[in-house]
Amino acid sequence: MNRYFGADMDAFSDRVDTFIERYWPSAARIVSHADVQVWRAALVNAGWSVPQWPEHQGGTDWNPTQHYIWRRACSTYGVPDADEVGTNLVGPLLMAQGSAVQQELFLPEIAALKSWWCFGFMEPHAGAEVAAMTTTVFEKDGELRLNGCKNFVFDALRADFMCCLARRDDGFAFFLIDMRADGVLVKSTPTLDGQDTMAQVTFNDVMLMPASQIGLVRPGSEFERYQFSGVFSTLARSAQARAQLNILDRVISDFDPSDDIHRKRNDLAVDLSVLEALELRYLDALQRGVQVPFSLIVLRLKSRKILLQLGALQVESFGYYALPFADDALLHNEGPIGPVAAAASVRQSLTQQLSAIYEGSTEQLKDEAWRHLGHQK
Amino acid sequence: MDFSFTEEQTLLEDSVSKYIQNDYDFDSRQKLVRSEQGFSSENWSQFAELGWFGVCFTEAEGGFGGGAIELMLMAEQFGKGLLVEPYLATVVLAGGAIKHGGSEDQKAKYLPGIIDGSVQAALAYAEPQGRFNLADLTTTAQRDADGYVLKGYKAVVLNGPAADLLVVTARTSGEQRDTSGVSVFVVDANAEGVSRRDYPTVDGLRASEITFDNVRLSADALLGEEGQGYAIVERAVDDGILAVGAEAVGCMEVLYKDTVEYCKTREQFGQPIGKFQVLQHCMVDMFMEHEQTKSLMYMAAMRMDEGYGAQAQKAVSAFKVQVGKSGRFVGQSAVQLHGGMGMTDELNIGHYFKRLTIIDTLFGNVDFHLKRFGRL
Structure with a gap:
């Protein structure tokens, strides 16, 4: 037993750090849209935009440890996800079930980070229950037409395409939809972090692109959204928490030593070392190619708990400066209100609340974990 | 990074595990608890013959040169069997203090008797x-x-x-x-x-x-x-924490598995109680607590074997915090899900619960080690 990644992996880690430090602004200032553009271009140039894909599709030949090191560094530096839906969900789905034509059409665009994707899943009256979904594709005059509505769609406002789960006469299938097609109506659903990242999308007799159907989901089979999201994006969440804990530590370092917040902080730090150890055990199994010790759900449940607690503790530590609710533009133009660390904290913790829900509620995950324990409901 | 065990470590774990499974059933253990001495001298001699007491001493000391990982592997199995023989007191604590603090002469004088099982300490x-x-x-x-x-x-x-x-x-x-x-x-x-x-x-x-x-x-x-002498006793106690913590991990594994089995077979309101979502989620939590504690156990053992110092102590304290929190949750939940049966002296569940409760207190509880963790 040993914890060390070894000299070659340490060298890789240094390379990753150097790369990020070169193309991503340091945490000390508020990031602009232009920063994100520079970063994305650098990713594509380096061939690191879709590291989890096979090499011949634009990915890398990294081993699990390298993927982990990469994700860990991205979280530590606060680098934004390239495009989760396109790279983590649609890409792998196309590779597994798409036709050669579909792959050729979409994969290079996704790998080059040229197209934005969103994922249409939940519906107003069905929620996440697939069997109750009514969005339907049918054939009319030799053409495929889509009707229905998807809600809580993340990134729909800026997306070029949607990967949409819809009914077909013989079951459910995914459809690739051009968001600029006639009959696609996108309406923002403002979220509690004050952002316009979520929307409701209505389809009114939308004519689909040729060959837009991927795969077929067997009727009655359990469809889990999170089965598509990448292993490695789950595997390095402790780094995100570690970065936030460091911010917290800076804020509370000059607090009264008898303040109870220090005990809460230590409690959380132990929890965080638990998450790090869980991640390493999982990674070790992947790296050695043996049976993983537990399902990814364990990591998801633990990481969300820690991130939410951390958010709450940050808010607590900022005192009155937890109150200002300024948007990026204002902060960018006029500077932070109160301590720099506090500026985005409340919004960030709200955003974490939201992204946790996207993976399914804690209770849904526990249902899933129970199934993984090998016991049927 | 490699979390696998060496062939020797696997053999050691198997040897202890087989013994606990085949020769250390709950009823015999309860008889020992009620006996005057509280443990079996016969078992003690057998452990000595199997070489278990020498595992964590160097070859020069008359042992096999094992370290924290070997201690952890054995203790986890001991925990599964709720072993009552005093290996912790004799070998880990007293033996450990002599090992870490004694001169060559003192080690030569005391350790052979501990390793061959003839001395209780x-x-x-x-x-x-x-x-x-x-x-x-x-x-x-x-x-x-x-x-x-x-x-x-x-x-x-x-x-x-x-x-x-x-x-x-x-x-x-x-x-x-x-x-x-x-x-x-x-x-x-x-x-x-x-x-x-x-x-x-x-x-x-x-x-x-x-x-x-x-x-x-x-x-x-x-x-x-x-x-x-403070450093000597602190070191011996940190080894002791690793040992009882590993025992706690073994206890938790038995508890969550037995609870799942029980909930699958115990019928109430016309169905196995394991069909109820509230109980399922509770068992998922029990399973998770076990895995979390086990993860920190590995980290603590690896840190200890890398070299004893502040980082090892910090890892041990983090582990002990988790042992206390998880042990309490798993123990209490197991009793709750077993209902009245969990309260009885007859069933093993309550005895694991008691052991976990005591382990939380031994060598410092959650609050104590949270403070130590924060200081280091």
């Missing part, structure tokens, strides 16, 4: 006023012409009743809570002036209150340097 470190502070000592050792005179009182000495040898902490200088000025002595349990009051513990073991009434010690009874 105990570490007398706790005092009534000291709670978990290893340095809080009112017991004193006064230097005189021949050596030292030991005077004081030690609380809840595990394996006190059976011990031939006592490893005792006493103050030779400094104030009551100073870490410097603590010295460690090896004391013959039958020496004049040593008196014991023996009793059983909640988790089925044996312990003693021990009074030292002007016990005369020769100069070579001192382990290490005079006044520098």
Whole structure:
């Protein structure tokens, strides 16, 4: 037993750090849209935009440890996800079930980070229950037409395409939809972090692109959204928490030593070392190619708990400066209100609340974990 | 990074695991708990023959050169069987203090008897006023012409009743809570002036209150340097934490698995109670607590084997915090989900719960180790 990644992996880690430090602004200032553009271009140039894909599709030949090191560094530096839906969900789905034509059409665009994707899943009256979904594709005059509505769609406002789960006469299938097609109506659903990242999308007799159907989901089979999201994006969440804990530590370092917040902080730090150890055990199994010790759900449940607690503790530590609710533009133009660390904290913790829900509620995950324990409901 | 075990480690784990599964059933264990001695001398000899007591001593000391990982692997299995034989007190605590603090001569004098199973020992470190502070000592050792005179009182000495040898902490200088000025002595349990009051513990073991009434010690009874003993006992106790923590991991595994089995078969309201979502989620939490504690156990063992220092101590304290929190949750949940049966003396569940409760207290509870973790 040993914890060390070894000299070659340490060298890789240094390379990753150097790369990020070169193309991503340091945490000390508020990031602009232009920063994100520079970063994305650098990713594509380096061939690191879709590291989890096979090499011949634009990915890398990294081993699990390298993927982990990469994700860990991205979280530590606060680098934004390239495009989760396109790279983590649609890409792998196309590779597994798409036709050669579909792959050729979409994969290079996704790998080059040229197209934005969103994922249409939940519906107003069905929620996440697939069997109750009514969005339907049918054939009319030799053409495929889509009707229905998807809600809580993340990134729909800026997306070029949607990967949409819809009914077909013989079951459910995914459809690739051009968001600029006639009959696609996108309406923002403002979220509690004050952002316009979520929307409701209505389809009114939308004519689909040729060959837009991927795969077929067997009727009655359990469809889990999170089965598509990448292993490695789950595997390095402790780094995100570690970065936030460091911010917290800076804020509370000059607090009264008898303040109870220090005990809460230590409690959380132990929890965080638990998450790090869980991640390493999982990674070790992947790296050695043996049976993983537990399902990814364990990591998801633990990481969300820690991130939410951390958010709450940050808010607590900022005192009155937890109150200002300024948007990026204002902060960018006029500077932070109160301590720099506090500026985005409340919004960030709200955003974490939201992204946790996207993976399914804690209770849904526990249902899933129970199934993984090998016991049927 | 590699979390796999060597062939020797796997063989060791299998050997202990098979013994616990095949030869250490719950009913026999309960008979031992009720016996006068509280454990089986026959088992003890067998463990010695199997070589278990020598695992964590170097070859020069007469052992096999194992470390924290080997100790962890054995103790986890011991936990599954709720082992009552005093390996913790004799081998890990007393043996460990001699190993870490003793001179070559002292090691040659005491360790062979511990490794071959002929000697029972105990570490007398706790005092009534000291709670978990290893340095809080009112017991004193006064230097005189021949050596030292030991005077004081030690609380809840595990394996006190059976011990031939006592490893005792006493103050030779400094104030009551100073870490410097603590010295460690090896004391013959039958020496004049040593008196014991023996009793059983909640988790089925044996312990003693021990009074030292002007016990005369020769100069070579001192382990290490005079006044520098705190580090010795701290090290032995950190090994002890790893051992009981690993036991707790073993206990938790038994509890969550037994609870899942029980909930699948126990029928109420016309269906197995495991069909209820509330219970399923509770069992998922139990499973997760076990895996989390196990993960920190690995980290603590690896840190200890990398070298003993602040980072190892911090990892051990983090582990102990988790052991306390998870142990309580898993223990209480197992009892709750078993309902009335979980409360009975007849079923094993309550006994694991008791052991977990005691392990939380041993060597410092959650709050104590959270503070230590924060300091380091």
